[in-house]
Amino acid sequence: MEPVTEATDLLALDRQVCFALSVASRSVIGLYRPLLQPMGLTHPQYLVMLALWENEPLSVKELGELLQLDPGTLSPLLKRLQALGYLSRERNSQDERALAVTLTPAGRKLRAEAEKIPPAIVARLGMSLEELQELHRSLTRVIAATRREAP
Structure with a gap:
C-alpha cells in the first residue's frame, strides 16, 4: 500500500475547497466590519441595503430570493433595519399577505456613505479589478x- 503523503492526502486541510472558502469569507467580511460600523450596519444588513438600493421596493419574499436567505433569517434583519430608521415594511396594497419593503429617506441617504465601501475593500485586498472580477x-x-441536482 502506498503511503499517504501531503500531495496525495485527499483529506489534507489545506487542500479543501470548503476550508479556503470558509476562511476567505470570514476574512473578507472582517474587512467590512470597521467600514460598516459607523453606519450601524452588520454585513448581512449591508447586503439587505444593497438589494434595496438596487431594486426598491421589494416584497420580503423577493428580498429573500435575491439574498438567498430564508424568512427566519431575513425577518430579524429587516426588523433591526426598520428600528434603525432605514426601511419600512408595510402590507402590499395589491396582496395583503405580502409585506413590501421600502427605504426611508434615511435609508436612501445612507447609500452615499456606502459608496465609499467597495473602493476601500478593493484597495485593502490589493488585488486588481480584473482578478476580483474573475474571482x-x-x-x-x-x-x-x-444548486444543480446530483446525478
Missing part, C-alpha cells in the same frame, strides 16, 4: 454548481 465569476460558478 466573482468563479464563485458564481461554484454557487450554481451547488
Whole structure:
C-alpha cells in the first residue's frame, strides 16, 4: 500500500475547497466590519441595503430570493433595519399577505456613505479589478454548481 503523503492526502486541510472558502469569507467580511460600523450596519444588513438600493421596493419574499436567505433569517434583519430608521415594511396594497419593503429617506441617504465601501475593500485586498472580477465569476460558478441536482 502506498503511503499517504501531503500531495496525495485527499483529506489534507489545506487542500479543501470548503476550508479556503470558509476562511476567505470570514476574512473578507472582517474587512467590512470597521467600514460598516459607523453606519450601524452588520454585513448581512449591508447586503439587505444593497438589494434595496438596487431594486426598491421589494416584497420580503423577493428580498429573500435575491439574498438567498430564508424568512427566519431575513425577518430579524429587516426588523433591526426598520428600528434603525432605514426601511419600512408595510402590507402590499395589491396582496395583503405580502409585506413590501421600502427605504426611508434615511435609508436612501445612507447609500452615499456606502459608496465609499467597495473602493476601500478593493484597495485593502490589493488585488486588481480584473482578478476580483474573475474571482466573482468563479464563485458564481461554484454557487450554481451547488444548486444543480446530483446525478
